[in-house]
Amino acid sequence: MHREPLLTAVPPAPVRSLAELYAIAFDVAQKAAQRYSALVERSDVSFGPLRRVFEVLVASERDRADGLSAACLTACGKRPDVADLRWAPVDLVPAAEISELGNSGLSTPYTAWALAAHHRQRAFVFWTYVIALAEDALIRKTAEGxxxxxxxxxNLLRRERRLAWRAERKIASNEIASAEGTNEPASAALLESLLHRDxxxxxxxxxPAQRDRVLAMDPYRLPPHFLTPPDRADTEPASGEIEQIKQRALRRAEQLSNMYLSDADSAPDQDSMELAQKLAAQAIARLAGLRNIASVVP
Structure with a gap:
């Protein structure tokens, strides 16, 4: 997942007044709440675990904005005012990062907490720059806060990230062990097999027409009469189960695409690199096809 470099969060000019400082901090908190809110509004069932993370983040940023508003009233005799801004505040929660996380089938609570922790680290870098550039002692002291x-x-977000990582590792280990009777890490061959099942x-x-489109994405390409049970009424999954299977297939297809791309980057020789690149191209085309089918087939 692409992230903007931390050290680019540089204010274009020194902060000249306390009112300007609070206006910047308030704008940053409000913008973060707005960006996180975009993912809270997602209604798809599969996004539920991630949505709960962003609900916490939105509440935290709104609390921060409320605290800044009250502190500004005490220190400056007024609420934060955009009229006090002399330059557009640095975007500490880029929309592209939020969009990428929301659109990726591989996103999990761990990746959401990790991204939020990265955003707070970027905020720390930004305020450190503000402190370094400030000429007024009160501005420096407030920015230090x-x-x-x-x-x-x-630090709190990193703690949540660690807890999510442990929980997800346990779930992944159980899933692979259940599927294959082993605790070994998932390989491309295993994921291809699991994707085939999905x-x-x-x-x-x-x-029948939709089924043909989906099966065309199957790397095994078995003849149709091997894939259709004799009595579909007894074996057809429920609609809710189908949705879970579909989302799992999309995640595995994306994971395989990333795996083959990584293999190409770390290939020890030209032949291995070319094979990995070929597999990556096929996997990416498959992922695009499955995503297209998922978007038009309810």
């Missing part, structure tokens, strides 16, 4: 808050919040299961809940 903002920097400490960013560090403290980042594609076949997905196809059982579709019309």
């Amino acid at each position: 903002f920097a400490r808050d960013a560090l403290s919040a980042g 594609i076949v299961a997905w196809s059982q809940g579709l019309t």
Whole structure:
């Protein structure tokens, strides 16, 4: 997942007044809440675990904005005002990062907490720059408080990230062990096999024409009479189960695409690189096809 470099969060000019400082901090918190809110509004069932993470993040940023508003009223005699901004505040929660996480089938609570922790680290870097450029002692002192808050919040987010990582590793280990009777890490061959099962299961809940489109994405390409049970009424998955199978197939297809791309990057020789690149191209085309089918087939 692409992330903007931390050290590019540089204010274009020194902050000249306390009112300007609070206006910047308030704008940053509000913008973060707005960006995170975009993912809270996602209604698809498969996004539920991620949505709960962003609900927490939105509440945290709104609390931060409320605290800044109250502090500004005490320190400056007024609420934060955009009229005090002399330049557009640095975007500490880029929309592209939020969009990429929301669109990736591989996103998990771990990746969401990790991205939020990265955002707070970027905020710390930004406030450190503000401190370094400030000429007024009160501005420096207040910005130091903002920097400490960013560090403290980042530490809490990293704790949540670690907890999510442990939980997801346990779930993944159980899933692979259940599928293959082993605790070994997932290989491309294993994922291809699991994806094959998902594609076949997905196809059982579709019309014949839709089924042909989905099965065309199957790397095994078995003849149709091997894939259709004799009595579909007894074996056809329920609609809710089909949705879970579809989302799992998309995640595995994306994971395989990333795996082959990684293999190409680390290939020890030309032949291995070319093979990995070929597999990556096929996997990416398959992923695009499956995503297209998923978007038009309810």
